[in-house]
Amino acid sequence: MSDSFTPLSRKDMARRVAQDIPEGWYVNLGIGIPTLVADFVPNEREVIFHSENGVLGMGPAPGPDDADPWLINAGKQQVTLRRGGSYIHHADSFAMIRGGHLDLCVLGAFEVAENGDVANWATSANDTAPAVGGAMDLAAGAKNLWVVMEHTTKDGSPRLVAKCSYPLTAMRAVRRVYTNLAVIDVTPQGFRVVEMAPGLSFEALQARTDAKLDLADSNKDPNHG
Amino acid sequence: MSDSFTPLSRKDMARRVAQDIPEGWYVNLGIGIPTLVADFVPNEREVIFHSENGVLGMGPAPGPDDADPWLINAGKQQVTLRRGGSYIHHADSFAMIRGGHLDLCVLGAFEVAENGDVANWATSANDTAPAVGGAMDLAAGAKNLWVVMEHTTKDGSPRLVAKCSYPLTAMRAVRRVYTNLAVIDVTPQGFRVVEMAPGLSFEALQARTDAKLDLADSNKDPNHG
Amino acid sequence: MINKTVRNLAEAMQGITDGATVLVGGFGAVGQPDALIEALIEQGATDLTIVANNAGTGRTGLARLMELGRVRRIICSFPRSVGSVVFEELYKAGKLELEIVPQGTLAERMRAAGAGVPAFYTPTGFGTLLTEGKPTAEFNGKPCVLEMALPGDVALIQAHKADRWGNLTYRRSGRNFNPVMAMAARLTIAQVDEIEPLGTLDPENIVTPGIFVDRVLRVTV
Amino acid sequence: MINKTVRNLAEAMQGITDGATVLVGGFGAVGQPDALIEALIEQGATDLTIVANNAGTGRTGLARLMELGRVRRIICSFPRSVGSVVFEELYKAGKLELEIVPQGTLAERMRAAGAGVPAFYTPTGFGTLLTEGKPTAEFNGKPCVLEMALPGDVALIQAHKADRWGNLTYRRSGRNFNPVMAMAARLTIAQVDEIEPLGTLDPENIVTPGIFVDRVLRVTV
Numbered sequence: 001m002s003d004s005f006t007p008l009s010r011k012d013m014a015r016r017v018a019q020d021i022p023e024g025w026y027v028n029l030g031i032g033i034p035t036l037v038a039d040f041v042p043n044e045r046e047v048i049f050h051s052e053n054g055v056l057g058m059g060p061a062p063g064p065d066d067a068d069p070w071l072i073n074a075g076k077q078q079v080t081l082r083r084g085g086s087y088i089h090h091a092d093s094f095a096m097i098r099g100g101h102l103d104l105c106v107l108g109a110f111e112v113a114e115n116g117d118v119a120n121w122a123t124s125a126n127d128t129a130p131a132v133g134g135a136m137d138l139a140a141g142a143k144n145l146w147v148v149m150e151h152t153t154k155d156g157s158p159r160l161v162a163k164c165s166y167p168l169t170a171m172r173a174v175r176r177v178y179t180n181l182a183v184i185d186v187t188p189q190g191f192r193v194v195e196m197a198p199g200l201s202f203e204a205l206q207a208r209t210d211a212k213l214d215l216a217d218s219n220k221d222p223n224h225g
Numbered sequence: 226m227s228d229s230f231t232p233l234s235r236k237d238m239a240r241r242v243a244q245d246i247p248e249g250w251y252v253n254l255g256i257g258i259p260t261l262v263a264d265f266v267p268n269e270r271e272v273i274f275h276s277e278n279g280v281l282g283m284g285p286a287p288g289p290d291d292a293d294p295w296l297i298n299a300g301k302q303q304v305t306l307r308r309g310g311s312y313i314h315h316a317d318s319f320a321m322i323r324g325g326h327l328d329l330c331v332l333g334a335f336e337v338a339e340n341g342d343v344a345n346w347a348t349s350a351n352d353t354a355p356a357v358g359g360a361m362d363l364a365a366g367a368k369n370l371w372v373v374m375e376h377t378t379k380d381g382s383p384r385l386v387a388k389c390s391y392p393l394t395a396m397r398a399v400r401r402v403y404t405n406l407a408v409i410d411v412t413p414q415g416f417r418v419v420e421m422a423p424g425l426s427f428e429a430l431q432a433r434t435d436a437k438l439d440l441a442d443s444n445k446d447p448n449h450g
Numbered sequence: 451m452i453n454k455t456v457r458n459l460a461e462a463m464q465g466i467t468d469g470a471t472v473l474v475g476g477f478g479a480v481g482q483p484d485a486l487i488e489a490l491i492e493q494g495a496t497d498l499t500i501v502a503n504n505a506g507t508g509r510t511g512l513a514r515l516m517e518l519g520r521v522r523r524i525i526c527s528f529p530r531s532v533g534s535v536v537f538e539e540l541y542k543a544g545k546l547e548l549e550i551v552p553q554g555t556l557a558e559r560m561r562a563a564g565a566g567v568p569a570f571y572t573p574t575g576f577g578t579l580l581t582e583g584k585p586t587a588e589f590n591g592k593p594c595v596l597e598m599a600l601p602g603d604v605a606l607i608q609a610h611k612a613d614r615w616g617n618l619t620y621r622r623s624g625r626n627f628n629p630v631m632a633m634a635a636r637l638t639i640a641q642v643d644e645i646e647p648l649g650t651l652d653p654e655n656i657v658t659p660g661i662f663v664d665r666v667l668r669v670t671v
Numbered sequence: 672m673i674n675k676t677v678r679n680l681a682e683a684m685q686g687i688t689d690g691a692t693v694l695v696g697g698f699g700a701v702g703q704p705d706a707l708i709e710a711l712i713e714q715g716a717t718d719l720t721i722v723a724n725n726a727g728t729g730r731t732g733l734a735r736l737m738e739l740g741r742v743r744r745i746i747c748s749f750p751r752s753v754g755s756v757v758f759e760e761l762y763k764a765g766k767l768e769l770e771i772v773p774q775g776t777l778a779e780r781m782r783a784a785g786a787g788v789p790a791f792y793t794p795t796g797f798g799t800l801l802t803e804g805k806p807t808a809e810f811n812g813k814p815c816v817l818e819m820a821l822p823g824d825v826a827l828i829q830a831h832k833a834d835r836w837g838n839l840t841y842r843r844s845g846r847n848f849n850p851v852m853a854m855a856a857r858l859t860i861a862q863v864d865e866i867e868p869l870g871t872l873d874p875e876n877i878v879t880p881g882i883f884v885d886r887v888l889r890v891t892v
Contacts, residue, residue: 024452044451046452048452048615048660052775054844054846054847055844057615069700070702070843070844072698072699072844076698076699081653081843084613084615084617084649086617086656086659086660087656088846089847089850090698091781091782091850094775095561095564098567098775099563099564099565100566101633101661101662129751129758129762130771131771132748132749132771132774133748134774136775136795136796136799137795140794140795141566141775141794141795167799168798168799168800170798170799171798248672249673269672271672273836273881273882275882278477278480279626280622281880281881282836294480295480295622295623297478306622309834309869311838311874311875312622312874313880314625314657315553315626315630316560316561316630316786318557319554319557319558320785320786320854323554323573323574323786323788324784324785324787324854326854326882347579350579354529354537354538354541354550355550356531356550357527357528357553357580358527358553361552361574361580362552362553362554362555366573392579393578394578395577395578558786562791566794566795567791567793568811569791569815570792571789573787573789587790589789589819589820590789594789599810620875652876654842654843
């Protein structure tokens with residue numbers, strides 16, 4: 001077992017998520033690393049990005065000439081609209097989310113549990129004024145919920161856990177987790193490792209994870225003896 | 226007690242209703258006599274007519290030159306749109322009705338009870354395939370529900386009753402009834418006569434009515450000893 | 451490249467299965483997807499539940515589909531109207547199930563399905579034959595009934611202009627149930643007058659965004 | 672002649688009473704009715720419940736209204752953000768009641784109020800702190816909570832163009848909560864960029880029909 005592995009950078013994590021988004025999907029990206037994902041979807045692969053403040057078909061940040069203060073995303077950054085995009089009001093925008101019309105939502109999180117529970121909005125039940133925004137709607141409503149986050153906290157505590165310790169955003173919602181160390185599916189049997197950072201051993205990954213990991217069959221040979 | 230009175234014609238009933246609609250009201254008119262009401266609102270008194278199939282600000286029937294098959298009312302007759310009108314879809318149109326945004330709905334009916342119950346969609350509980358359309362939504366949703374109908378059936382049976390015998394459209398919904406014989410308010414104490422056809426005595430009106438009538442104070446002297 | 455336009459009516463009908471719930475747009479003749487209804491007759495799916503405002507008139511369109519014995523159940527607000535002869539024959543003969551729903555409740559039940567609301571309360575219909583047996587509750591002194599979302603497997607709708615992303619605009623009172631049904635079905639198929647290049651429809655004026663639309667077919671009348 | 676335009680901010684604020692629930696449109700700075708919020712500060716109503724996506728930033732606008740002690744309760748989805756200093760001070764000092772609502776539930780609760788739906792079920796928030804104590808029910812295997820309509824006494828909104836009937840259009844992402852709040856309040860007051868002659872706005876492209884709007888004021892920025 002070697003420790004000479006290369007964790008993914010934030011950009012690499014975003015790039016890795018982008019790789020898995022097929023053309024034609026309607027996708028909402030949360031604040032933070034998820035927002036970076038759009039930059040790694042090549043323009044010729046048409047993916048339609050949704051922003052909960054009423055933008056469908058969002059494009060990248062504007063250049064100095066096409067900036068419009070009336071066009072922002074949910075993170076309140078200026079964005080653009082692609083050809084074919086449209087504007088809707090908040091109830092219609094959340095009807096898209098809550099009605100199961102989004103193929104995918106990518107969120108950041110504090111913790112994901114092996115049953116798919118996710119905690120991403122409040123760091124403790126004593127945090128009495130946390131800001132939830134649209135996270136609960138997105139987590140409960142999208143056809144697929146993927147989480148992208150660092151595999152552990154700054155002090156090394158695992159974020160993939162047997163049971164969430166932080167207040168939940170949604171129960172049994174996450175399908176897949178992208179971390180700086182691995183890509184992990186949430187299955188009825190728990191976490192299943194799909195992919196690991198180059199040079200990382202399964203044992204080293206398990207050591208950084210609270211919940212029990214399983215290896216996907218396709219992964220068992222190349223990375224693991 | 227004299228019997229030499231003049232019942233109102235259908236047009237006169239519509240004209241009488243129109244007289245009571247103030248400028249600025251949002252109004253839905255049911256099929257039949259209610260539809261005629263619009264013809265008696267003078268053009269300079271701006272009343273905004275709503276049709277449940279998604280037209281707000283409906284104007285009169287088109288002339289031969291401005292007929293458009295894409296613009297119909299809920300009775301499926303061709304209509305026009307006034308300046309300031311707009312088109313909405315069915316859920317938004319009924320949000321206007323059900324959300325209490327219409328000032329007035331005028332419906333035809335089979336029966337109105339003294340507690341405001343109204344029956345206007347099915348002639349018996351054995352009529353297994355009656356057509357309700359938007360009547361129940363309108364009756365439950367509008368700020369004011371007025372009924373316009375003949376005072377009695379063709380064979381002389383009263384339509385203003387102590388208790389409806391036909392299946393209900395809505396409970397305790399009607400505020401006012403316009404008939405060919407009288408204008409009658411529905412109050413917490415029951416029917417109160419506001420106005421009678423010229424020459425009609427209170428006794429003659431009561432004789433044609435199943436429920437007990439009361440005379441509005443303002444009416445007691447002129448028409449009734 | 452996303453391209454929701456299909457080449458012909460047969461392609462538009464692909465995958466509609468026996469037993470499907472089919473939402474059919476239009477109010478009277480206005481905004482009714484006539485070509486798609488004809489195509490559904492051709493396509494052959496049977497044992498259908500049809501959701502529409504009316505129950506068909508004459509012997510074509512929805513009435514024809516019913517007459518062919520392909521409709522098990524109809525959910526509508528206004529079944530009996532001038533010319534609804536097929537409906538009346540079949541219903542009288544016990545060959546058609548009928549659920550009458552107040553028109554606004556019908557629209558709201560589909561909107562709820564599209565918006566992820568499984569059930570909602572409404573005062574409409576309380577105390578009437580149409581809500582017998584439904585759960586009730588009182589809110590602010592107003593008695594209400596609980597109504598369920600009404601999702602479709604398929605929606606057949608009519609619109610004016612479309613683009614290859616499935617964005618739609620309508621014409622005058624041609625909207626009616628169409629935008630609501632587009633939201634409420636898993637497979638939404640739109641018959642349109644024109645297909646415009648992407649980016650031509652004004653983003654401020656798109657009534658049904660393409661996220662609610664799966665297939666678009668230009669039909670020349 | 673119907674004329675919903677008012678001449679000045681004071682007239683726009685008439686009749687807003689102490690204890691009112693005030694819906695305030697906008698998402699961040701976009702579509703926020705800044706002039707109306709300033710006018711509400713001037714007008715003096717107090718003991719207010721404010722419904723908005725955010726809880727104000729800096730020391731102007733909503734934050735100023737709160738700092739003046741005029742807000743008893745705030746209902747929002749995202750209270751704590753960069754610059755929400757006044758909110759944090761008051762909340763910490765126990766001088767402000769807070770109800771946090773998931774953003775989509777917030778929008779849907781107001782839409783419900785506008786559409787005559789007193790309560791509805793949603794899976795959003797089930798099993799979380801934000802729905803503790805709410806009635807629950809399961810639909811198609813999905814656990815849901817019952818959420819109540821959220822009506823306003825007043826809505827302060829921002830729009831782009833208006834006419835004297837109160838019809839409104841918006842600009843890009845400036846719609847956000849504004850059309851929903853317009854439906855949900857008994858008294859809806861719109862601050863707009865332009866007032867056009869009646870009949871100038873295309874009837875196909877009116878986003879908020881005037882039936883939802885009571886007063887319109889042109890504000891030049």
